[in-house]
Amino acid sequence: MYEYLIAVFAYIFIYIILVVSLNLAFGFTGLVNLGHMAFFGVGAYASALLTLHGIPWYIALPASGLIAGSFGAVIAAITVRLKGDYFQIVALGLAFIAIAVSRNWISLTRGALGLPGIPDIIKNNFYYMLFLFAVALLSVVFLYWLTNSETGKIFQAIRDDETAAAVLGKNTYLYKVLSITISTFFAGIAGSLFAHYISFIDPTIFDLEFFVIILAMLIVGGLASISGSILGVTVISLLLSAISFVFTNISPELIGAMRQMLLMLILLLILIYRPRGMFGKVDV
């Protein structure tokens, strides 16, 4: 029970980093990044590979953020200039490329066998949970500050009307690339923290299922609201974990199916009764 609660909160803190950073791109800048989890996976693999090759975690952790952020920057730089939703499509494409690479570049990733034995950052799970809390807190404080800064307001102006922002002298292209770079940097950080927590990763980390969960958390919490994202993550995580508590003698597959049904139910109720989510500032 105690261990289980620690795990629930460890995941909550990782999800908070993921959802708040997705909110930066999607909610605050209007860039729907369907490949957000691919950057999470890239960060996880980067950190796993670096530490398995003897690099200390305190270098691997920021490095995995930088690697994921660099991928994000390059993809954004190529696609956000184009009209339409090319960014979304290419970012989703990256997810598939990442799956293919993680499966088939056997010498690097061991393919479907995955990477076991990723070293812990902190052995004790409770203290690691506190460490995750600290990193999540730092990330949230930074992103809160950013979204309220001049730059953050320009992100929001671009979301509302890119043309109007441009004729007011804003280089909207650069701001969009910046938003995606920061957003994917944090996705990479979350991936690294995750890899060191469960100590084993394989290509299933890129599964779309994850993305559906964080998207639901984002929408339930509300777009363009950081406190909404934190609440969305917490409420959904606790509800999903509660299922395993209430139904103790049910097979894992059934639990999984029930969790998905619950998730869809929550999402449906929110979209019907509170289309802006719990704390949302803009329409979905």
Added chain:
Amino acid sequence: MMLLLRNVSKMQRIFEHARKSNRKNKNAILSISDISKSFGGVKAVNKCSFEVKENTITSLIGPNGAGKTTVFNIISGLAKPDAGAIRLEKKNIAGMPSYRIAQSGISRTFQLTKVFRNLSVRDNMLIAKKTNDEEIKKVLKGVYFEKSLDTIASELSYGQQRLLEIARALLMPHKLLMLDEPTAGVNPRIRQELRAILKNLRKEGKTILLIEHDMEFVMDISDRVIVLNEGRVLREGRPKDIVKDKRVLEAYLGK
């Protein structure tokens, strides 16, 4: 009191006169030569040339679909011209990205008002220029905007959004202000306010390029009028010459 008012208006008339007689010597802020733009088969703008002189109001008129908005879009960098040159003072701005054209000093509004709908009035203004509440309030007051700085733009009426958009364009540092049908689509009270705003801007000696449909108002406020038809400059001149022109009347009434 009455005496004072009469004197003020007399002085204004004198200034007005001085301003008009000065026009010939004024520098062109914007000069456009032979710009063209096609959309598929449609020649929206066809070898268009004109100038906007310092401290004048130049109006662009013409029937719907004449290419007025497209000219605005080309000047502000939102549409790339197929040919032609655009000079802002000495600088060629044709083909520059729109944010750099804005930074060079061209501010504009849109036929269909564009505000940042989820941002407050204050934040809308701050995108135009980093400044304090005092200056923001001053500019908003100048356009008879009534709501508080904390109002979210989407909660404003369309008319108030239009005023906010104009205030925002005024706040951004600029040499030339371009207004695309500022009085269209708003209620009569706001329309009156917009006319008063334009008259005030004229008194301040602002350089403005205006698209406007109300002929009486255009003739009253403009220093120069350019008539556009099917992408071409049909006629250009002083308001009193334009109202008498047969071809202009045909272009309007013939359609």
